[in-house]
Amino acid sequence: MTTFDKYPTVIVSENEKDVWEGSKHIVKQLKTVALDHNLIAIECYPGIDVKKLYHDVIQPLNADETIYAADLFYNNHTITEMIESNLTEDDVFGTFSPHSLEEFLDDKKVKAVKEKLKSNQKKNIIIYGMGASLFSNESLLIYVDIARWEIQQRLQRGMPNWRTNNQDEQISRKMKRSYFFEWPLADRLKKALLNQVDFWIDGNDIENLKLISKEKYLQGLSQVVSQPFRLVPFFAPGVWGGEWMREKFDLDKDEVNFAWSFNGVPAENSIHLQYGDCKIEIPANNVVFYYPTELLGNKVYGRFGREFPIRFNFLDTIKGQNLSLQVHPTTEYAHEEFGAHYTQDESYYILHAEEDAIVYLGLKENIENEEMIKELEEAEVGNKDFDDEKFINRMRIKKHDHYSIPGGTIHSQGKNSVVLEISSTPNIYTFKLWDWGRVDLDGKPRPIHLHHGLESIQWTRDENWVKEHLSSPNQLIAEGEGWYEEKTGLHELEFIETRRHWFSTIVYHETHDSVNVLNLVEGEEAIVESINGEFEPFVVHYAETFIIPEHIKEYSIRPHGPSEGKTIATIKAFVRV
Structure with missing residues (x-):
């Protein structure tokens, strides 16, 4: 029976306060907080099912008026012309777009919307979609987010790229437009909004959206970097x-x-x-x-x-x-x-x-x-x-x-x-x-x-x-009772250093001024522990990849559970600095 955890989780809180699951509960909460705001801006990462979001969340909020942000941008043909040099003729490779989202706004449409927002300050208005935050000002700001792997799945199932009608285009070209244009564009905006967002919506499961407050969300991010953690594999x-x-x-x-x-x-x-x-x-x-x-x-x-x-x-x-x-x-x-x-x-x-x-x-x-x-x-x-x-x-x-x-x-x-x-x-x-x-x-x-x-x-x-x-040097770096450390690569042209530890007892690690990424490459189970008690013991299983944030500085790993008394091994990677 496998011990590999396909759904690793970071425990943030024992309660669900300030977290709402399902569109009905989300709408109920947003109606409550919207009483203090005439304008709600719902920013969306490219790849969000905006039609489903509108049907399940936005429409039930019963605003006096809704504005779809995508309608304020140039049309597909104009945007594609503007980024033609980034997309190139190649089916797979392009060059990274240096643009900001504002560059693709249609000035005439933007002027009309701003006048409408100014003259209807007593009305309840929702602006939604990618770019909605550009009009947020003092509004309630909600960010609907999604992982890139889920975006790729949706593109393969026929979802078009942002501001296009390319449902039937080959997947490599759709991915190229995402990778070189949409994701850099959206990430620049997201970085600028991190401290401004009031609520986040998990948009990965379109049938079960989840809303979380800014405070709870940041608590989660903080918890991740306070301990060893794993990513959800696909x-x-x-x-x-x-x-x-x-x-x-x-x-x-x-x-x-x-x-x-x-x-x-x-x-x-x-x-x-x-x-x-x-x-x-x-x-x-x-x-x-x-x-x-x-x-x-x-x-x-x-x-x-x-x-x-x-x-x-x-x-x-x-x-x-x-x-x-x-x-x-x-x-x-x-x-x-x-x-x-x-x-x-x-x-x-x-x-x-x-x-x-x-x-x-x-x-x-x-x-x-x-x-x-x-x-x-x-x-x-x-x-x-x-x-x-x-x-x-x-x-x-x-x-x-x-x-x-x-x-x-x-x-x-x-x-x-x-x-x-x-x-x-x-x-x-x-x-x-x-x-x-x-x-x-x-x-x-x-x-x-x-x-x-x-x-x-x-x-x-x-x-x-x-x-x-390029072959394995397996150079002995250090050793002690029950353990030894080897250098296994990489070549001097590469900036990553890798170290392998073989151990049947506790072995101590340093982060070397870099984030550490490790995998248990031999043995059933190991436990990662803090030197000074700053994080809870963290159990890993064979072939699981895990990350140690740099600020932890020092930690230990030892065989655990079925591996106690046996010799096991980890491979560790960090940046040579």
Whole structure:
């Protein structure tokens, strides 16, 4: 029976005071507080089901007038023209939009609404939708929020992007518009509103909305950064997906497979906050936005701003297939082409491997670059299969190996292994060079990004270079009775440091002036404890990823429950500062 907790929760309060579940209770509470306000502004993150929100909450409030904020912006065609250079012609990749939401307002419409608001100060008016807060002034401000993973699910089911009618557009283009335009736009606004919002609405479950007061919400964020915590993992199928996570984590038996699990990515994952019997789901990014120094540490915050720079996720190919042959950009290329501040440097920590498991890493010795490029180009148009055995270095792998993959290094995970991917946060800059001639789960060819890939390949990273620089060093750092600490990676080109601890007794940790992200990679159960009593003991199970806020500084971990008396292991990642 699995011990992996798929729905981790941060306990905030024993009671539900100032938390309201269900649209009827939300409407009742808002009617009470609205008596002191002529104007209610209901700001929405892009991806909120505004029609459902209107039907269940806004209409029953019986305001004298309602204004849909989306109607005050330019039309779809005009907005798309304004961000054309950010969206680009590519199906997947764009450049980050530097715009603010105000730039897309139609001045004539805004003037008319402001005059209406000024002349009807005795009327009860509700303005709602993305951009409503731009007209809030002294109004009651409510923010309806949603996690990015839920947004992605809705886009796949046919939801259009903000201010578009692109219901039927391919998902990669809808995701590109979200990633490079809508989310940066909405996040800039959200950061500015954090201290102004009076009530938050959890909009992840459209059939069961939940309202929470500002005070209770901030109490929840504060509780998160006062202790170790876990994010709510999500699992997704893929053409190369496997069966290990389904068995280990007791996942849906009817799903085709499980290729991915994002379980340590605040930009994508959510956090569950528990108030009595009511559970509020919030985007984990909100904790990063509100408490960056407490969570990240001063030095990491100073370097990355309000952005979580470390990513943990699983890749499962047990009884599955190879990942695509791919390469990530160098930092220089990512910055010049896409406006990104850093690239997707990564590593593969082998959590499980069958006897035939391999990784593809780097190039073979003395290959002809032009010959390989020609073969990739011919494979891209379907003239022939790419001869990976001729050009790409293969390595047999075993459990607990750890391979660094700095940007510019050709790589792929082979079938029959499970990888804990420990990486820097950008997760969209994967340039597929060859995908073994297959189609995706939807029956369509997976996009190849040969132009970007060939510009990114570092041709000197051949078999010898890989053996010298990217294989597990397993360098002993420190040891004591019942424990020892190893350095397992990453390469000096990457800003993440990883340390593995093997221990059968208590072992003490420092945060190293950085947020720590850990995973229990060996053993059934461990317990994380405070050195000075600042947080309650925190139990983790095999393969669970957990986060230690930087301000905790010191903590201990020891085997617990069924693992007492046994040797277990954690892998820890932090930013080199």
